[in-house]
Structure formats: C-alpha cells, structure tokens
Amino acid sequence: MSKKKAVTIFFAIFSSLLLISGCSGSDGVSGSGEKTIEFMHLWPEGSSKQHNEIVKEIVADFEADNPDVKVKLEVLSNEQYKDKIKVLSTSNELPDVGMTWAAGYLEPYVDGKKFAPLDDLLEGDLKDSFVSGIPEAYEIEGSTYGLPLELNMATVFYNKKIFEENGLEAPKTYEEFQDAVETLAKNGVAPIALGNKDRWTGSLWYMYFADRIGGGDVLTNAINRSSSFTDPALVSAAEEVQNLVDKDAFVKGFNGLSDEEAKSMFMNEQAAMYLIATWDLPNYTTNEDVPQEFRDSVGYFPFPTVDGKGETNSYVGGPGVGLFVAEDSDVKEEAKDFTAFFVKEWGEKSVTEAGVIPATKVDAASLDLPDMYVDVLDDLNNASNITLFADVQMNADVAQTHLDMIQSLFGKEVTPEEFAEKHEEALSK
Amino acid sequence: MNRVMSNKWIIGMYILPAFLLISIFIFIPLLLSGYYGLMDWDGIGAMKYIGMENYFNAIQDGLFWQSAFHSFMLALFSAVSLIVYLAISLVLASKIKGSNLLRKIYLIPMLLSSVAIAQLWIKVFNPSNGILNSILVSLGVDNPPAWLAEPAVVLYAIFIPILWQYAGFYILIYYAALKNIPESIVEAARIDGATPFQIAFKIKLPLIMGVVKVTIVLAVVGSLKYFDLIYVMTGGGPNGASEVMASYMYKLAFSSNDFGYGSAIGFLLLIITLIVTVVVRKVTASKEELQY
Numbered sequence A: 001m002s003k004k005k006a007v008t009i010f011f012a013i014f015s016s017l018l019l020i021s022g023c024s025g026s027d028g029v030s031g032s033g034e035k036t037i038e039f040m041h042l043w044p045e046g047s048s049k050q051h052n053e054i055v056k057e058i059v060a061d062f063e064a065d066n067p068d069v070k071v072k073l074e075v076l077s078n079e080q081y082k083d084k085i086k087v088l089s090t091s092n093e094l095p096d097v098g099m100t101w102a103a104g105y106l107e108p109y110v111d112g113k114k115f116a117p118l119d120d121l122l123e124g125d126l127k128d129s130f131v132s133g134i135p136e137a138y139e140i141e142g143s144t145y146g147l148p149l150e151l152n153m154a155t156v157f158y159n160k161k162i163f164e165e166n167g168l169e170a171p172k173t174y175e176e177f178q179d180a181v182e183t184l185a186k187n188g189v190a191p192i193a194l195g196n197k198d199r200w201t202g203s204l205w206y207m208y209f210a211d212r213i214g215g216g217d218v219l220t221n222a223i224n225r226s227s228s229f230t231d232p233a234l235v236s237a238a239e240e241v242q243n244l245v246d247k248d249a250f251v252k253g254f255n256g257l258s259d260e261e262a263k264s265m266f267m268n269e270q271a272a273m274y275l276i277a278t279w280d281l282p283n284y285t286t287n288e289d290v291p292q293e294f295r296d297s298v299g300y301f302p303f304p305t306v307d308g309k310g311e312t313n314s315y316v317g318g319p320g321v322g323l324f325v326a327e328d329s330d331v332k333e334e335a336k337d338f339t340a341f342f343v344k345e346w347g348e349k350s351v352t353e354a355g356v357i358p359a360t361k362v363d364a365a366s367l368d369l370p371d372m373y374v375d376v377l378d379d380l381n382n383a384s385n386i387t388l389f390a391d392v393q394m395n396a397d398v399a400q401t402h403l404d405m406i407q408s409l410f411g412k413e414v415t416p417e418e419f420a421e422k423h424e425e426a427l428s429k
Numbered sequence B: 001m002n003r004v005m006s007n008k009w010i011i012g013m014y015i016l017p018a019f020l021l022i023s024i025f026i027f028i029p030l031l032l033s034g035y036y037g038l039m040d041w042d043g044i045g046a047m048k049y050i051g052m053e054n055y056f057n058a059i060q061d062g063l064f065w066q067s068a069f070h071s072f073m074l075a076l077f078s079a080v081s082l083i084v085y086l087a088i089s090l091v092l093a094s095k096i097k098g099s100n101l102l103r104k105i106y107l108i109p110m111l112l113s114s115v116a117i118a119q120l121w122i123k124v125f126n127p128s129n130g131i132l133n134s135i136l137v138s139l140g141v142d143n144p145p146a147w148l149a150e151p152a153v154v155l156y157a158i159f160i161p162i163l164w165q166y167a168g169f170y171i172l173i174y175y176a177a178l179k180n181i182p183e184s185i186v187e188a189a190r191i192d193g194a195t196p197f198q199i200a201f202k203i204k205l206p207l208i209m210g211v212v213k214v215t216i217v218l219a220v221v222g223s224l225k226y227f228d229l230i231y232v233m234t235g236g237g238p239n240g241a242s243e244v245m246a247s248y249m250y251k252l253a254f255s256s257n258d259f260g261y262g263s264a265i266g267f268l269l270l271i272i273t274l275i276v277t278v279v280v281r282k283v284t285a286s287k288e289e290l291q292y
Helices: A002-022 A049-065 A078-090 A103-111 A119-123 A160-165 A174-186 A200-214 A218-223 A232-246 A259-267 A278-284 A292-297 A332-354 A371-381 A396-410 A416-427 B002-006 B008-036 B053-059 B062-093 B099-111 B114-125 B131-138 B151-179 B183-191 B196-207 B209-224 B228-233 B245-255 B259-284
Strands: A035-041 A069-075 A097-100 A151-159 A190-193 A271-277 A298-301 A314-319 A322-325 A385-388
Touching: A035 A078, A035 A332, A049 A069, A049 A332, A069 A332, A078 A097, A078 B245, A097 A103, A097 A332, A103 A396, A119 A332, A151 A160, A151 A278, A151 A371, A174 A190, A190 A259, A200 A218, A200 A232, A200 A271, A200 A314, A200 A385, A200 A396, A218 A232, A218 A385, A218 A416, A232 A396, A232 A416, A259 A271, A259 A278, A271 A278, A278 A371, A292 A298, A298 A371, A322 A332, A396 A416, A396 B245, B008 B259, B053 B259, B062 B099, B062 B151, B062 B196, B062 B209, B062 B245, B062 B259, B099 B151, B114 B131, B114 B151, B114 B228, B151 B209, B151 B228, B183 B196, B196 B209, B209 B259, B228 B245, B245 B259
Parallel strands: A035 A069, A035 A097, A190 A271, A314 A385
Antiparallel strands: A097 A322, A151 A271, A151 A298, A151 A314
16 A cells, blocks of 8 residues: 555656756756857748758858857747747747847837847948948847848739730839729739738738828838828828729739738739739749749839829838847857858858848849849849838837728728828827 | 545645646636736836736727627527537437448548648638639629628638537537437337427437536637637738637737737636636526436
8 A cells, every 4th residue: 555655656746846847947058168059040941941041051151160159940930930039038038049020029129128239240240231221220229139131122023924915014104003903804814912811911002102102201200200190191092002992903802811822823823913022032033943934924013103203213121030139148249240140141142042132232243143133133222212111110019000900991991081090099109 | 545545645646736737837827817917018028017907998998899799709609500510419319321420520620720720711711712702603693702801701701610610529529428318218208109309309408408508618618718710710800800809819919019918808808708607507507407
C-alpha cells in the first residue's frame, strides 16, 4: 500500500514540476563568450521563397564575418507574426532584432520603450544609403526606431491582351479610364480585380482619388490634424469611389473577396486591371512559377489624373517592413551591427534575387534587370510625392475606423459625407 | 484501496495536476482578463487604472450589442437545427439500410479543421466562380447574391457552414443515446400497437431528454463564444455585418490595440454566457426525471 502511495505522490510532484519548468524563460547570452542574436522575420519558405533564402544567405555571411556571434532565426507568416510580436512585447521577451511597420504601428512600441533608437546607425554606417525621406516614416519625436527594407508604390497593373481585344489603350486621363471601364463592363469582362475583404486594398483607390483631387498632402494633413477630414476634396474622392462602384468597375462581390482571391482573378485573366503596390512586381517579371505568356501580357500605368487635376507622378506607397532592435536586448551592439549589415546586403540581394525594390538606393545601370522593373524604378526616382498608406499613417484605433469605413463606402452603406464625418470623429478623439 | 481513496491527502494529490492545469490555463487568465478590463492598456506599454470605464463603455457600445445580437441569432439557429439532427438520428437509429455509412458521412465535417472548412466554403460562396452561384445561374437565377459581400445575407450565409460543421457531432450524440434505449421497451410498445411516430415521440424522445438538454446547452454556449469560421471567412465584415462577440473582442484587442477594452468585452462575454447557461438550464429543467 505504501508503495502505491509513493508512486502516486511521485507522479503528482512530477507533473507539477513539468508544469513549472515549462514556464521558465531562456536568455540571449550563453556561456562561453559566444553571443546569440534572436531574429524574427515574416517570410516563410512557403509563401516568400526568395525572401526567405536571401535572409538565410545574409545570416550565413554575417556569421562568417563574426565568428563569435550566432543568429537564431524564427519565422512566422504575416498575421501570426503581428500577434506574436505583441504577446512577446507584453511579456518583455521581444527578439533582439525583428520586423516592424512604420508610423502608427510603431507608436505604442516606442511609447512603451520597447524599441531602441537607431539614429547612430543612420548617422554612421548607413549614412546616405537610403532613398531620401524614407527612413522618416519610422521617426518618432526626432529619433528613428526602424530601418526600412522595402519601398513600395501602388500602380495599376493591366492585362495588355484583354485591353487589345477590346480596342483599348492604357488610359492617361480619368475620362479615358472611365471609358475603358465602361467598354470592358459592356463586353462582359470584369474591369478591376479588388479584394476588399482586406480593406486596405480599397483604401488604395480612395487614397489615389484624394491625391488627384486634393493634392499630395490633403490626406496626410487631415490625419495629422493640420486640417479637417471634411475637406471637400476628401468628400468628393469618396464620391468618385462610389461612382466607380456604380459603373460595375469592380469584380462581383469584392467586399467578400480577399486580396489573394482578387490577385488570382487578375492572374487568371478574369479581370483586366489590378491596383497593387510594387511588392507584386516579381509576379509580372521574374517569378518562374507564373507562365511567361501571362508575365509578357502585363503592363502598368500610373493612376490617371482626375478632371485634369493632380499629377501622375504623385504616388501612394511608402516603406513596407523595417528592422527594429529591442531596447532591452542583451546583445544590443551586436544586434545593431547585424541590422546595419542586413540592410546593406538586403539592398543588393533583394534587387537581383527577389526582384523587389529596396529602401536603399539602387544602382540600376550596373545590373541586368527586367524592363518593367527599370521603368518602375525610374518612376520612383521621378516621383514628386509618395503618400504613406493611410492605415499605416493612422494609429491602430483610427486605422480600424478608416478600414471599416472604406468597406462601407465601397458597399454603399454610407454616404461620402458620413464617411468623412466618421473619420473626423475618430481622428479628433 | 478503499482506505487510500478515503484519505483526503491522496484525493488532493490525484486532483492536484488537473487542478493546477485548469487554474493556470483557465481560472487565472479569466480573473486576469477581468482585471485588464479595468485598465487603459494598448497591450504593449504601461497600464493605467481607469476603474469601470471600459465596462460602462461596452454596455453603451452599439457595435458590441450588434455583435451580441448576431451571436444570439447563431445560438437560436443552432438550437433550432438540433430538431433536424434529432430527426436524422431517429431515422439512422432505426434499422435502415446503409445507416452505418451515412453516420460516417455525417461525421466527416467534424474531422476537418475549421480553417479548412472555411477555405472550402469561401470557394463555394465565391460570387463569380463558386459552385453555389454556378448552380443558381444554371437554374436560371439572374443575379445571385455575392454571399459573403452583402450585409443582408452574409450572416446567414456563414451560419450554413457553422451548422454543417457541427451536425455530425450532435447526430453522433443522439445516435448513441438512442442506441442505449433497451430494445425490450420499444418491443413492448410495438406489441401494444404503437405506431412508429408514437414510439419516437412517446418512448424514445422522453428517454433521451437528458441528453437533449445537454446538447441544447452545448449548442447555445458554443454559439455564443463562436469565433473561427467567422474570423477566417469574413473577419466580421463587411463593416461588422457578420461580427460576433468573440470576433469583436479579438478585433479590439489585436487590431485596434485596445487590450483593456478587449478584455472587458471578453469578460462580459463570459458573464453573458454564464447567465444564458443558467437560464437555459432553468427553462429545460423538468420536475421529475422520467422512469420506465
């Protein structure tokens, strides 16, 4: 009997111990002078193969240069990454280096003193290596907390073959654009692929109308409160969106489709146009998984002027993800070195190997690049203005209102006036 | 052995591991989320105590009550659909050909993960290429709705896969309960000249009433805290038309960065579910359990 009792007690204690040991944390610095940098990124092998491989190469190069430093990788996909980074930050377990988004996303982390300022890198190692004005998106109260990796701008990609079949050309003015939409709709072709379940996709359309009608800074000013969201230009931009919806410009049921679904409609030639940022460029240039025939039939044009207003070289876009260094990292110096190293190598490798546009300056002349890539790069260099994505500019709470309102606007559940008022309400809170 | 089981210390030891697990993963987080509900907290920086403000705001929040209404609609639909499941089980449990195979077919949705089901139904509901609209068009329907994009239909469209997902589970439970009824009772009724309907409603149903009550509670509570398909298929959209309490809570905490308010909503969700559970049990309680 007492033996049984002993076994019972043993198991009870054992299982309790298991529980407790599961909760203990681990630390960055290991014993023998060797240091470990934890690096978390969001390019899994499955969905971002080229990005994933570049990261591995850069890490291998860095470890070769710094034999006493190891880099430990953790990879998550986009949405899971966002959730995990938040939970880690709450429990003070942020990785030494990780990825962040600009402006509004960054704010709570900077307020909570979770990210380290990286001004010394910008002044030192990386001086003049970024496209001007881009690191500013990561600046809060005079310090920069993230180093951008990607640079994006939204343009309208279109299917040249479908356009030809319907006797159309890439539109330069909004009248021509409307004609194209009407002709396509009349001939039974879905004019524009839009996945507005994700909502930021619709926001791109709205932002372009605002830019063309009211100029490059009208939206930014409304968001930073130097003017009001009830500005007539912002209201008439909302009207134009609804006019476009009335013309059946967007694929059926766009409010229930994800961006992925919309993209596959465009790539399967079921829709003629698709407004997306240049992170999609590889799909139309170098990605071998996409049929050559389709890649050859894709062209792009900048968003047209509206009623003669606006400039076609003003873009919606901005930096995508950037790197942060955790404020309470045990290996802060090494982490900073790694960040600088990463940004530099990324600038070279991302162009040639992934076909995306980095936030650092690109020497296009010396590289063999696809024509469309070179054209986009030229446009970018000649851009008069790049307005940062609205939902990135706003803080998280306002961004939710904006995104929900975009969906309602496209679904015609609110009037343009209500749309503007709701924004004003959320922004002035 | 009896002496071992009467020793309070031993009983405690047996309970301890499960008790620790449940405390750490359920009770302590529950209390913590109630506590976070008292804070103004973005989930990242420092917390600030603001008393009951989040709870008062939630009670006046139209969007919260709208999502609560959607949750209750789902609970109502799930509870009503139990009648259909019961009918199916009654048929399956009577000796018909192929009932074994049918039972397994009904159970298949249970074996799929929610995200897989969501992806499947997203394809079914696709407004231009989906199987549902293709069938409707070939039947001559001119302009079939874009199921997941129209605020008027999206909630009901999304109920279909949710009900479909759990049908097998309830059918299995009813089937097992019905199979437990002693054959002799049914036999006796038949000899007394009872029709199949009388046997079903007067003999079988009263005998499995206990199980039915449990399934009603399960269906209602499960619906009130339902999250997964809605999150994957619509994210609560368009503009909140398919938002339920749990998805609203998630949105506030993780998308709006308002952990304090999200926690308050979560705690209210708990309270609402508790109240409803008690009410359902009260309503379905009978004075005496049937005995044959």
